[in-house]
Amino acid sequence: MKQRLDARGLIHDRNLLKTDKHAPPERPWCVLTRKATEPASRRAPRRVAVARRPRIAHLCPTVAQLSVDNPPVSNYLKLTNVKYNHICDLREANNKFGDDPMVKGTAHPARFVSITLIAVAALTATSATYAKGLKIGFSQVTLQSPFYVQLKEGAQAAAAADGDELIFLDANGDVTKQNNDIQDLLTRKVNVLIVDPVNPDAIAPSLEAAQRAHVPVITVDRNVHGNVVAYIGRDNVKMGELSGKALVAALKKKGVTSGKIIEIQGDAGGTVMMDRRKGFHEAVEGTGFKIVEGPYSEYIRANAVTAMQDLLQANPDLKAVVAHNDDMALGAMQVLQEANRKDVLVAGVDGLSEALNATENGNQYVSTSLNDPRYLGDITIQTAREVVAGRKVPAFVDAGTEAVTKDNVKQIKHDGLFGEYRPKVF
Structure with a gap:
């Protein structure tokens, strides 16, 4: 037969x-x-x-x-x-x-x-x-930072390029809203769920609901403490360390070997914040400099401006400022320049083109680490397709990073909102 x-x-x-x-x-x-x-x-x-x-x-x-x-x-x-x-x-x-x-x-x-x-x-x-025309759910932590706006746009472009439907919901930094958003996406019968979590622990009920619905979950930019197929991001400890080491080197090049370094932090309890802080602290440990931890400014420039005004008054003898992203670091530099404190060096993370221009054309903003968000969004959609297609993906999909200083800034393409860094992942 x-x-x-x-x-x-x-x-x-x-x-x-x-x-x-x-x-x-x-x-x-x-x-x-x-x-x-x-x-x-x-x-x-x-x-x-x-x-x-x-x-x-x-x-x-x-x-x-x-x-x-x-x-x-x-x-x-x-x-x-x-x-x-x-x-x-x-x-x-x-x-x-x-x-x-x-x-x-x-x-x-x-x-x-x-x-x-x-x-x-x-x-x-x-x-x-068969992994064409997918319905992909994306629960984003916030859109209050240019990084997250670019991450969204990169994911949207990658999804549209292959005819996939991307349903995007913004949690606006609210854990309760994010849990509700994820339930909404599951109700819409998405094939795969992407989550950039507000808090690594607080979305556990939503992860369990996705597991019951047999919807695979991947996280981007921030990981969670739960059962997910893959985490797509960059080594934030390394990024903090690279930027911190470049800052210390620039201080020593000026003949400054000790003093206060103000640290402006991201979001309380966030995994990115904790990893970048760890990297900064490891870079500064044993160098003779003291880190003064500033308030959490939620990666928002306006918040960093307010924080820096208070920190400068309380610490007039500071030697440098390091922030958990470039947007906050640029806000801090704005306050320093308004106070005629161009002697204070500044470093950040993410490779924002504005920061790269400041590094290229001035002497105060000395370092950042590349974190191309559009490419991160692209890689996230690629990973989602691999998962739905049944292919094995690494538990950590590393999109890579590189430190940028005055020595190499001209080699980095930065005519968009962020400097480009796109190593091959898949």
């Missing part, structure tokens, strides 16, 4: 499978068709039901899918764990699955399992083709 397996993994053989009598009445087996999923009772001739575990449903969004809240009950849901090079070993297939209630009673149980395996393999092999 001939079996034909087309490009979509559909098996055309009306005699090999007999599923109706084994289908639980409350959970009728679904049949793969060209258009939509149909109950077994409406199955047309020469269409064969292929059982798959819920995860596979998300790998093939343009093929009929099994409902994620209707998990099948038989052993062959684990078929995707079987090595595909063993598909043709009918005896092994029979031994593994011959007693399954769905297989038992068919004319050729081993052949049934083999063909089902081939279907799953074909679906997986062609998943890159």
